[in-house]
Amino acid sequence: MDVTNKRPGIMDTKALSRRIEKPIVLVGMMGVGKSSVGRRLATALHCPFVDADDAIEESAHMTIPEIFDSFGEDYFRDGERRVIARLIEEDRGCKVIATGGGAFCNEGTRKLILDKAIAVWLDSDIDTLVERTSRKDNRPLLNQGDPREILARLRAERHGDYSQAPIHVMSGKGPHNETIDKVLRGIDQWL
Numbered sequence: 001m002d003v004t005n006k007r008p009g010i011m012d013t014k015a016l017s018r019r020i021e022k023p024i025v026l027v028g029m030m031g032v033g034k035s036s037v038g039r040r041l042a043t044a045l046h047c048p049f050v051d052a053d054d055a056i057e058e059s060a061h062m063t064i065p066e067i068f069d070s071f072g073e074d075y076f077r078d079g080e081r082r083v084i085a086r087l088i089e090e091d092r093g094c095k096v097i098a099t100g101g102g103a104f105c106n107e108g109t110r111k112l113i114l115d116k117a118i119a120v121w122l123d124s125d126i127d128t129l130v131e132r133t134s135r136k137d138n139r140p141l142l143n144q145g146d147p148r149e150i151l152a153r154l155r156a157e158r159h160g161d162y163s164q165a166p167i168h169v170m171s172g173k174g175p176h177n178e179t180i181d182k183v184l185r186g187i188d189q190w191l
Contacts, residue, residue: 013184017045019191020094023087024183025113028122028162029155030101030141031132033171037122037179038098044180047094052103056083064100077102081109088116101154102141105161114164118190120183121165126152128173166190 024041026034035051042049056079057063067076080103087097097117104110104119113119124132129151133142142150162168167186171179 012188013044014046016184016188016191017047017094020045020047020118020187022092023095023097023117024120024187025084025088025097025099025117026120026122027099027104027113027165028101028171029124029129029151029158031129031151032101032122032124033132033176033179034098034122037171037176037183038096040176041180041183042096044184045094045096047096048091049096050087050098052080052084052087052097052099055087056080056100059083073102077106077109081106081112084109085112088112102158104165105158110161110164118167118187119165120167120169120186121162122169122171122179122183123162124171126155128171129155 024045026038026041028034035053038051039049053064056067056076060067060079062070064076067079080100084097084099084103087095099109099113104113104121126148130148133147133151141154144150167183167190169179169182169186
């Protein structure tokens, strides 16, 4: 379901929060705004927010680039799946979890999220992704060549996986509040 409608009113947001019985998991490309939108979405719904990448780094006592460099992507994805499973199982009810860009592309992680959470695919155009990812240097997959080409390739490769999320929201260059409004409407319609 692609979402373009406006946000429910304040009273509707409170009612929506009470209807949410499982975590909301934000999926999509790196740089799409999962963490920043997730924090604001959690605030709007009066529920906790967790960034899966932060939880992974805390569990591993290493940064994500260090994990990639030391053990490789397969090792990282296995740990990522286990951490996301723990985050989903903890504190049932309304919670917002932001995942890493490749998390939903792992078949086991995707099945877990689709079975036990509300998956929301945040999507953006390539120009927006390039601009946003250039703000940080902690993206191991972008250190392997031209970031625009890598992002375009990854976006094309991952489209089929991301499209399995029942809620699809475009996150553009405008304020995050516009994206949050669309996410809230999408969840409301999906429930």
